[in-house]
Amino acid sequence: MFFNEKLIRSVLSENLKKEINVFLCKSLITQVSIFNYMPAKTVREVVSYLIPEIFLPNDIIVHSGSLGDCMYFIESGTVAVFTPSGKEICHLQDGAYFGEIAILFKNQKRVAKVIAIEICKAYKLHRHHFDEYIPHDSSIYVNMMLEAKKRQDMTEDLEHSYQKQKFEENYGQTN
Numbered sequence: 001m002f003f004n005e006k007l008i009r010s011v012l013s014e015n016l017k018k019e020i021n022v023f024l025c026k027s028l029i030t031q032v033s034i035f036n037y038m039p040a041k042t043v044r045e046v047v048s049y050l051i052p053e054i055f056l057p058n059d060i061i062v063h064s065g066s067l068g069d070c071m072y073f074i075e076s077g078t079v080a081v082f083t084p085s086g087k088e089i090c091h092l093q094d095g096a097y098f099g100e101i102a103i104l105f106k107n108q109k110r111v112a113k114v115i116a117i118e119i120c121k122a123y124k125l126h127r128h129h130f131d132e133y134i135p136h137d138s139s140i141y142v143n144m145m146l147e148a149k150k151r152q153d154m155t156e157d158l159e160h161s162y163q164k165q166k167f168e169e170n171y172g173q174t175n
Contacts (some may be wrong), residue, residue: 007079017048051124053121059115064083074120
């Protein structure tokens with residue numbers, strides 16, 4: 001059976017569209033910790049702007065060094081996070097988010113490369129929607145900013161150590 005989703009959505013009210021999105025993203029909402037601290041109205045608004053994306057194993061989701069204008073929330077699957085020179089930092093799974101550094105810090109290039117390890121269902125949120133619904137003076141924003149700064153510092157420290165290690169392996173200790 002086939003149906004025209006665009007046609008069906010065109011006759012729905014905005015409130016009904018938002019309720020459908022909340023229903024479709026219910027498992028994501030319960031898994032992503034930052035949604036637990038948002039008022040229900042804010043969650044409804046944010047979810048209405050999420051864009052679903054599916055990634056296959058080895059798909060590069062985020063390139064380090066590129067300018068970012070969105071962040072991702074993982075509903076299911078696993079991704080690997082790498083420093084710019086290829087040192088693996090960690091794996092992120094269901095309920096995790098990434099890419100927030102690029103939208104929290106303006107004109108910030110992506111500090112890590114993110115690759116799907118298995119089939120991943122993720123949702124993308126663009127900066128302008130994030131800025132519209134997450135007030136900069138809210139505790140959610142402040143906590144995300146603190147966590148983003150920690151992730152950024154950790155990535156930069158790992159990158160520096162990894163580059164130093166590779167240099168020493170290639171050129172030996174010089175004393």
